[in-house]
Amino acid sequence: MEGVRIVGISGYGLLISLGFLVAYCAALFFARRSATIRTDHIDSVLLWALIPAVIGARVLFVVYHLDYFGTHPQENIAVWNGGWVWHGGLLGGILGVYGYCRKTHISFLSLLDVLAPGVALGQAIGRWGNYVNQEAYGLPTDVPWGITIDTEKRLPGYESFATFHPTFLYESIFDVLLFLFLGWLVWRRGGGWIPASAGMTNGTVFFLYLILYSLGRFGIEFLRIDIVPLAFGLRAPQWISLGFMIVGTLGLVWVLRKEKKVV
Numbered sequence: 001m002e003g004v005r006i007v008g009i010s011g012y013g014l015l016i017s018l019g020f021l022v023a024y025c026a027a028l029f030f031a032r033r034s035a036t037i038r039t040d041h042i043d044s045v046l047l048w049a050l051i052p053a054v055i056g057a058r059v060l061f062v063v064y065h066l067d068y069f070g071t072h073p074q075e076n077i078a079v080w081n082g083g084w085v086w087h088g089g090l091l092g093g094i095l096g097v098y099g100y101c102r103k104t105h106i107s108f109l110s111l112l113d114v115l116a117p118g119v120a121l122g123q124a125i126g127r128w129g130n131y132v133n134q135e136a137y138g139l140p141t142d143v144p145w146g147i148t149i150d151t152e153k154r155l156p157g158y159e160s161f162a163t164f165h166p167t168f169l170y171e172s173i174f175d176v177l178l179f180l181f182l183g184w185l186v187w188r189r190g191g192g193w194i195p196a197s198a199g200m201t202n203g204t205v206f207f208l209y210l211i212l213y214s215l216g217r218f219g220i221e222f223l224r225i226d227i228v229p230l231a232f233g234l235r236a237p238q239w240i241s242l243g244f245m246i247v248g249t250l251g252l253v254w255v256l257r258k259e260k261k262v263v
Helices: 011-031 039-064 066-071 086-104 108-126 128-133 167-190 204-220 236-262
Strands: none
Touching: 011 039, 011 108, 011 128, 011 167, 039 066, 039 086, 039 108, 086 108, 086 236, 108 128, 108 167, 108 204, 128 167, 167 204, 204 236
């Protein structure tokens, strides 16, 4: 699970850090369009969300690979070598944001709306860490954009194949498109161009993020071949994505109904 190193720095860690930085900058940008969230809230919530996100991402990865980490306990915290699960990081980050909002008494859903576009863009950049580590690739393929995986990085049973689907690229492109869509919603609402009657109440952007990202991730997982727990023919990330889609749908229905009652 050793990644490429650039001047002594893990390329994987560098790209993940760049993803966090871009997500932070995007959140500052959209906070300037918000009527309720200030830029200093973004500075503060980053400290609350970052550590829980890293812990959650690593813990879920370890859970996915208990057989390996049970015999290599010294690598449980070696996050610089790769091995983060986005769903765990998202859950940890949301819990951190919630704790911050409870302490400061600002709107939890408003803050999540401002953060959501940047999170999607940060994901798009962080996914390239999988390319650096030659991991999280998909099924063998002969398509022109297939990527070559070194022999020692090929999963058992796929040693005879050279090129594979770049599923990291598929998700990265999807995340960029998601960023553009969610960012457009936040920008227009911040300018007052989308009235509340259009269904853009607090939480709308965040719940749309949960639904759309999970939908894209669910589909991409059909191409991935990395080893994760399976249940009833679906991979663990697909089950978690389904759970997020349900939560996002229920949340979206709830905020829209709440808005109608207010109107």
